[in-house]
Amino acid sequence: MLKRYLLAPGPTPVPSEALLAMAMPIIHHRSPDFLPVLDAAKNGLKWLYQTKNDVLIICSTGTGGMVGSVNNFFSPGDKALVINAGNFGERWTKICKAYNLYVEEIKIDWGYAVKPEDVEKALKKDPSIKGVFVQASETSTGVYHDIKTLASIVKKCKNTIFVVDAISALVAHDLKMDEWGIDVLIGGSQKGLMLPPGLAFVGVSEKAWKFAEKSTSPKFYFNFKKERESLAKNQTNFTSPVTLIIGLNECIKILQKEGLENAFKRHETLAHATREAVKAIGLEMFTKESPSNSVTAVNAPKGLDGQEIYKNLRVKYGITAAGGQGQAKGKIFRIAHLGYADTFDVITAIAGVEMTLKGMGHPVKLGAGVAVAEELLLK
Amino acid sequence: MLKRYLLAPGPTPVPSEALLAMAMPIIHHRSPDFLPVLDAAKNGLKWLYQTKNDVLIICSTGTGGMVGSVNNFFSPGDKALVINAGNFGERWTKICKAYNLYVEEIKIDWGYAVKPEDVEKALKKDPSIKGVFVQASETSTGVYHDIKTLASIVKKCKNTIFVVDAISALVAHDLKMDEWGIDVLIGGSQKGLMLPPGLAFVGVSEKAWKFAEKSTSPKFYFNFKKERESLAKNQTNFTSPVTLIIGLNECIKILQKEGLENAFKRHETLAHATREAVKAIGLEMFTKESPSNSVTAVNAPKGLDGQEIYKNLRVKYGITAAGGQGQAKGKIFRIAHLGYADTFDVITAIAGVEMTLKGMGHPVKLGAGVAVAEELLLK
Numbered sequence: 027m028l029k030r031y032l033l034a035p036g037p038t039p040v041p042s043e044a045l046l047a048m049a050m051p052i053i054h055h056r057s058p059d060f061l062p063v064l065d066a067a068k069n070g071l072k073w074l075y076q077t078k079n080d081v082l083i084i085c086s087t088g089t090g091g092m093v094g095s096v097n098n099f100f101s102p103g104d105k106a107l108v109i110n111a112g113n114f115g116e117r118w119t120k121i122c123k124a125y126n127l128y129v130e131e132i133k134i135d136w137g138y139a140v141k142p143e144d145v146e147k148a149l150k151k152d153p154s155i156k157g158v159f160v161q162a163s164e165t166s167t168g169v170y171h172d173i174k175t176l177a178s179i180v181k182k183c184k185n186t187i188f189v190v191d192a193i194s195a196l197v198a199h200d201l202k203m204d205e206w207g208i209d210v211l212i213g214g215s216q217k218g219l220m221l222p223p224g225l226a227f228v229g230v231s232e233k234a235w236k237f238a239e240k241s242t243s244p245k246f247y248f249n250f251k252k253e254r255e256s257l258a259k260n261q262t263n264f265t266s267p268v269t270l271i272i273g274l275n276e277c278i279k280i281l282q283k284e285g286l287e288n289a290f291k292r293h294e295t296l297a298h299a300t301r302e303a304v305k306a307i308g309l310e311m312f313t314k315e316s317p318s319n320s321v322t323a324v325n326a327p328k329g330l331d332g333q334e335i336y337k338n339l340r341v342k343y344g345i346t347a348a349g350g351q352g353q354a355k356g357k358i359f360r361i362a363h364l365g366y367a368d369t370f371d372v373i374t375a376i377a378g379v380e381m382t383l384k385g386m387g388h389p390v391k392l393g394a395g396v397a398v399a400e401e402l403l404l405k
Numbered sequence: 406m407l408k409r410y411l412l413a414p415g416p417t418p419v420p421s422e423a424l425l426a427m428a429m430p431i432i433h434h435r436s437p438d439f440l441p442v443l444d445a446a447k448n449g450l451k452w453l454y455q456t457k458n459d460v461l462i463i464c465s466t467g468t469g470g471m472v473g474s475v476n477n478f479f480s481p482g483d484k485a486l487v488i489n490a491g492n493f494g495e496r497w498t499k500i501c502k503a504y505n506l507y508v509e510e511i512k513i514d515w516g517y518a519v520k521p522e523d524v525e526k527a528l529k530k531d532p533s534i535k536g537v538f539v540q541a542s543e544t545s546t547g548v549y550h551d552i553k554t555l556a557s558i559v560k561k562c563k564n565t566i567f568v569v570d571a572i573s574a575l576v577a578h579d580l581k582m583d584e585w586g587i588d589v590l591i592g593g594s595q596k597g598l599m600l601p602p603g604l605a606f607v608g609v610s611e612k613a614w615k616f617a618e619k620s621t622s623p624k625f626y627f628n629f630k631k632e633r634e635s636l637a638k639n640q641t642n643f644t645s646p647v648t649l650i651i652g653l654n655e656c657i658k659i660l661q662k663e664g665l666e667n668a669f670k671r672h673e674t675l676a677h678a679t680r681e682a683v684k685a686i687g688l689e690m691f692t693k694e695s696p697s698n699s700v701t702a703v704n705a706p707k708g709l710d711g712q713e714i715y716k717n718l719r720v721k722y723g724i725t726a727a728g729g730q731g732q733a734k735g736k737i738f739r740i741a742h743l744g745y746a747d748t749f750d751v752i753t754a755i756a757g758v759e760m761t762l763k764g765m766g767h768p769v770k771l772g773a774g775v776a777v778a779e780e781l782l783l784k
Contacts, residue, residue, distance in 0.1 A: 032433060056413075246472050265593075
């Protein structure tokens with residue numbers, strides 16, 4: 027028997043409360059049974075997003091939310107400023123280009139965060155930029171971008187909106203949508219929200235809704251105005267993914283019991299403990315600055331392949347973490363502390379890494395990282 | 406206690422085998438654990454689609470599969486011939502127009518099926534038509550279009566492909582994709598396949614893949630070429646909806662045990678019994694010809710509102726059937742016999758209708774419809 031542990035940056039483990047609620051007999055999305063379900067989801071998402079506006083619920087992966095945030099607020103030829111600091115920054119560029127936007131990139135070395143002043147400069151230089159696109163947490167590098175400062179910069183430009191992919195940051199980082207002035211905030215189900223994949227969430231500011239009025243990009247499946255109208259009637263535009271929304275309500279209940287501030291604090295604490303423990307093992311962070319609360323990216327020790335560490339963790343110890351993506355493939359491995367995660371998930375991850383490296387012939391003082399994690403996670 | 410019965414044309418009830426499999430701890434879509442899961446799904450879908458080609462699996466509602474079938478095979482300005490015989494035919498027109506195709510419609514009175522010779526004439530008149538779009542089962546009217554004959558007509562035109570929305574027909578009707586020459590065949594999870602909403606399926610012929618080479622429509626989330634490449638590696642392009650795919654394999658197992666021919670026969674038998682029973686109650690079919698095996702559309706008796714019948718069924722008897730859509734709203738009600746449906750679902754529906762109509766003051770001989778259904782469902 028090999029007991030399994032899921033410590034990847036999405037999908038993350040789903041609490042039994044949600045799994046069992048989703049295993050209940052299905053209900054019909056256009057029947058009155060569903061109205062209170064969607065009503066609860068709407069209220070829960072507003073709470074989670076710290077916004078007074080409805081948060082759209084889309085039946086797609088998180089990427090669908092990103093695509094919808096391009097084709098609903100922009101038109102061919104519009105100028106986009108993309109902060110490209112990793113694999114998912116690159117995705118913004120690809121989506122914008124697929125919809126014929128003109129893309130200017132602020133390209134950042136992997137492992138580093140954007141300097142807000144560079145965004146400010148770019149916007150001053152070219153006031154025709156219609157949208158600034160960024161990740162809150164860049165999953166491929168484990169970097170958190172300073173969303174609060176970036177929002178305050180874009181807020182000053184009345185012809186520009188700030189579009190944030192928070193798919194892997196939601197629940198793990200405090201993102202005050204209304205207070206900070208984030209215009210479009212995208213989440214996904216299978217990350218901090220502790221659900222299976224299948225839902226994207228999109229919060230939209232009044233400023234962004236005005237942009238939507240002018241968009242000429244083709245839209246049918248991702249049609250945010252129609253989703254907004256449907257949501258006002260406690261429906262979704264097309265067939266609602268009823269089971270996932272029922273699960274969403276269960277997970278939001280769990281988070282509401284914990285409290286939003288406590289959830290952020292939990293992720294911060296787990297992330298900090300993971301980083302310090304990793305360093306105590308003698309490993310080096312791949313993330314050079316502003317580490318994310320969602321995932322920790324670690325350099326493979328010299329002479330070892332990051333993918334092999336990932337594989338050994340999985341095959342020998344039943345731990346599904348993550349390897350590297352794109353240019354970081356082979357060079358790093360990543361450990362998530364996201365969603366339904368607590369103290370002993372970090373302990374498991376660190377012990378697993380210690381034992382795996384030892385098994386691969388790397389000199390490791392067993393227990394050194396775990397001792398540091400224990401120290402930092404003492405209650 | 407009001408026991409609940411779901412007899413709507415999607416979502417349909419989900420068998421416990423699938424519900425429980427989906428409630429198992431989640432696995433990671435890029436880990437080797439998932440490869441055999443997707444492999445099984447691929448093989449199962451080929452079997453179900455009666456095709457040798459891979460069937461794409463998309464994380465969206467069925468409509469996402471329709472949208473992808475427009476933006477992946479066609480370009481702005483291309484000519485589309487849409488068979489518009491109801492609410493979902495209308496949807497084809499809207500999607501084609503959203504992607505700037507030029508749309509010609511064969512408009513058919515609700516309740517009737519397309520005459521294949523009209524399609525033949527239209528194609529002869531205008532050989533520049535690139536795609537013919539139709540529903541196999543038009544859910545809003547309960548009509549089945551003659552897909553076999555239509556396929557044989559379009560097959561002769563080498564510059565035209567045949568795109569079939571089989572979202573509510575799959576499993577209920579025999580659709581021999583390869584043998585008949587259907588180029589694009591779209592399914593959804595929450596209908597005959599007995600799953601929760603969240604998956605679209607798209608079968609694609611070699612002829613259609615050639616069309617995809619020339620398409621210039623914007624595509625990112627619905628990018629069929631990339632999905633095909635991913636599927637060859639037992640992956641999906643974006644995060645896989647792992648739980649739904651695990652459920653899919655359970656439902657396909659159930660269907661394989663039954664046998665495809667038996668599944669078609671079961672739906673045909675249930676549909677026939679429902680229609681004859683409805684007539685025995687003294688009601689009139691809304692569907693004037695070529696009734697679908699998936700859903701039966703019935704005219705509300707004179708003086709009664711179809712929506713009220715739907716409401717009474719639900720509130721008094723716990724039966725969620727369906728009302729009318731679009732121009733049929735208020736005039737009809739609909740009973741599905743789709744997916745996880747058998748003898749006593751029909752009996753329940755018919756008894757429920759008898760009792761509901763009686764309760765609404767309509768003269769009904771209680772048991773008259775049920776007697777006919779019993780007769781036709783005797784084993």
